[in-house]
Amino acid sequence: MESADVLIIGAGVVGCALARQLSRYKLNILLLEASDDVGTGATRANSGIVHGGYTAKAGTLKGDLCIKGNRMYDQLEEELNFGFRRTGSLVLAFAPEDLITLNNLMQNGERNGVKGLKILSADETLSLSPALNPALLGALHCPETGIVSPYEFCIALAENAIRNGVTLHLDSPVDAISKLGSGFQVKSGNRAFSSKYVINAAGAGSAEIAALAGAANFSIHPRKGQYLLLRRGSARLLDLDLVVFQPPTEKGKGILVTPTVWGNLLIGPNAEEVQSPEDLGTDPETLAAIMRTARLSVPSLDPKLTIRMFSGVRPGGDRGDFIIEESPVEDFFNLAGIESPGLTSSPAIALMVEGLLKEKGLLLQEKEDFDPHRKALCRPGTLQSPKEASAGADRPYGDPERFVCRCEQVSESVLRDSLSRGIPIRSLDAVKRRTRAGMGACQGRFCGPRVREYLIKERGLEEADISGPSRDPGGIRNTLDQLLRLLEINP
Known part of the structure; x- marks a missing residue:
């Protein structure tokens, strides 16, 4: 039986961020992932936005951890080379009531500590990109917003964690968890692992994992979002180098248009309540509606440049906020309901969980040889003829x-x-x-x-x-x- 000081279930961006954070200490860390690679769930299929922090309600974990996580990305990029740029973002207004929404967002963002928020006039907004709809009335500008390759970020975290001693087991779905005195036994097929502490970071499957440990005091309601991806170079064709949102609704931040770090344009997502996190289908009717809505923001979007469509499932929790806590079962921690801005918040979530473990008595002795850097990548270059x-x-x-x-x-x-x-x-x-x-x-x-x-x-x-x-x-x-x-x- 493999043993650990801390066992993390789920190698999405939250699990990998935590594994990397704990790898700086003299600990035995196990990271279990059900699929054949890291970051294959919600981490893989999201908008890739490092959110500015003005949307999440002030006073919530989402509001607090979003801005804290946002400000960690510059150093993380310097250390891990995964692809991150601060582009800034706009929330566009097309009706008078939208301007009220923008003002409310700005006030909320300022309470969260966001810097540089400003409501722009129509002319000021259009000066930032000629591709924007000239019918707009104004926009909220946030210079702190950025873009990231989410799966590359997760891979970088995992690689660096492994470099610093974390053991990763892929193809290891957890099917049993037992409390054994001062620790746990976790089973995956015919393999068994023991650990003093268990961290449930299983995303859309977090409620099922919690139930295995008798620690399910929450529920997950999956919500699917479909996306369209335009070919590399499409962002340059439109001279669009910032994230463009429409006013948020109760279902989310609405349809966005954003460049990727590789120069594509990404459009979406919608929001559909689904019964299963395995429901990752796309359909042309929904995609057409997404494109029509996106063209309200950027009328010159060319659907012929689309090369792919995909969907992702957001693991929304029943509390309306992140669930980051020790469960009713001592030493078993639930990290659940980590929907947007979960990607942005992930490095701050790791710090928070480190603090919770320290409070529980986990001894955190720093390694003398911890290396925060990831070897520079060999990357594709600029496209040739x-x-x-x-x-x-x-x-x-x-x-x-x-x-x-x-x-x-x-x-x-x-x-x-x-x-x-x-x-x-x-x-x-x-x-x-x-x-x-x-x-x-x-x-x-x-x-x-x-x-x-x-x-x-x-x-x-x-x-x-x-x-x-x-x-x-x-x-x-x-x-x-x-x-x-x-x-x-x-x-």
Whole structure:
């Protein structure tokens, strides 16, 4: 039986942030994840916004931890190299009542400690981007908002945690938890783990995990949001380099348009109550409604630039706020209901949980050799011309400059680097999240076989061991064609 001082269930961004934070101490940390990679739940499929902190209600954990987490990202980016930029954001007003909403948001943000909030006139707003709807009446500007690659952030946290001694077990769904005197036994299949403290960071599955320990004093209500992703370079085409929101509603922050750190445009999400966190389907009717709503903010959005659609499930809790506490079962902690701004708040949540564990008596002795830095990544460069991309793809197998992925121009050297960082990889989606191979217009038709070949020849995997892709490129194309027809645009 593997033993630990702290066992964390769930390797999303919250679990990985906590693992990395605790890895600076002389502790034995276990991190269990049900899927085959870190960050595959809500962490993977969200807007990638580091929120400014003006939306979450002042006096709540969301309001407090959002702004604290936001201000940790600059140092985290310096240490971990995952992709983060402060772009600023706008909440647009299109009706007089929207201006009242903006004023309320500004007052709430100031109570949370947000700096630099300002309500702009229509002319001031339009001067920030020519792509915005000229019919707007004004906007709330927040310079502290940023954008991040959420799955790359989670991967960076996990890699650094492992570098500093954390043990990660993938494909390890928890099916039993027993209290044993001063600790717990946690079972996953035929494996068992023991730990003094257990942290439940299982996202949409957190209520089920809590129930296994007899610690379920909350419920989770999953809410799905669908997104559209436009091709790389679309943000530059519109000269849009900030996050654009519409006024929030009771269901969320509304449909946004945002650049990604790689220069795509991301549009969404809507909000749908669903019965299961496994409900990740998308449909052209909903996507068409999202695009129409987004074009109120940015009328020149071109649906033909769409390359993919996806959805994510937000694990909303029944208390309307984050649940971060020791459960009714002593030494078992629930981190639940971590919906937006959970990504932004994750590093601050880790600090809060560290404090709770210290109060419970966990001895925190700092390691002399803790290394907060992650080795610089080998990344795809600026996109070259199609002729140059074809020439790169024609290079022979084994050439470090050979393009494995032609659309995103991902070289073999990038692929090799991604597979040497401590997390075992056996899916095309895991490679995609680390290298962008499969992120381009063809959605993996070209590079999928090449990635498989590399994993088989270089990593010793069998064909049957390699999973993915999670979405069929042909199915994506069919949905996009239906979307364009609904928008009365010829595919």
